[in-house]
Amino acid sequence: MPERRVTVASKVGLHARPAALVAKAAAAQSVAVSITKDGGAPVAAGSVLNLMTLAAGHGDEVLISADGEGAEDAINAVAELVATDLDG
Numbered sequence: 001m002p003e004r005r006v007t008v009a010s011k012v013g014l015h016a017r018p019a020a021l022v023a024k025a026a027a028a029q030s031v032a033v034s035i036t037k038d039g040g041a042p043v044a045a046g047s048v049l050n051l052m053t054l055a056a057g058h059g060d061e062v063l064i065s066a067d068g069e070g071a072e073d074a075i076n077a078v079a080e081l082v083a084t085d086l087d088g
Helices: 016-027 048-053 071-082
Strands: 003-007 033-037 061-066
Touching: 003 071, 016 048, 016 071, 033 071, 061 071
Parallel strands: none
Antiparallel strands: 003 061, 033 061
C-alpha cells in the first residue's frame, strides 16, 4: 500500500477550514484515502470530523495512505494540501 509522511503546515492544524479542504480533496479521489497520526488508528481522510479527531496540529507529522488504482495520485493530491498553509 503506497503511503507518504507529511508535516501539517496550517497554523491551526487539521481543524476547521484546512480539514474541510483536505476532506473535500480526499473525497474526490477515485480511491479511499486514510490519514494516521503517531501510529494511531487510520481515519478516512474524506471526513472533516474524522480529520478533526486526529488532533493533528501545526508541525505534526501524519501518514497518508491509499490502496488501489490511482493510489499514488490520490496520496499526492491530499499530501499537497496537508503540506500547505491553508489558514488564509
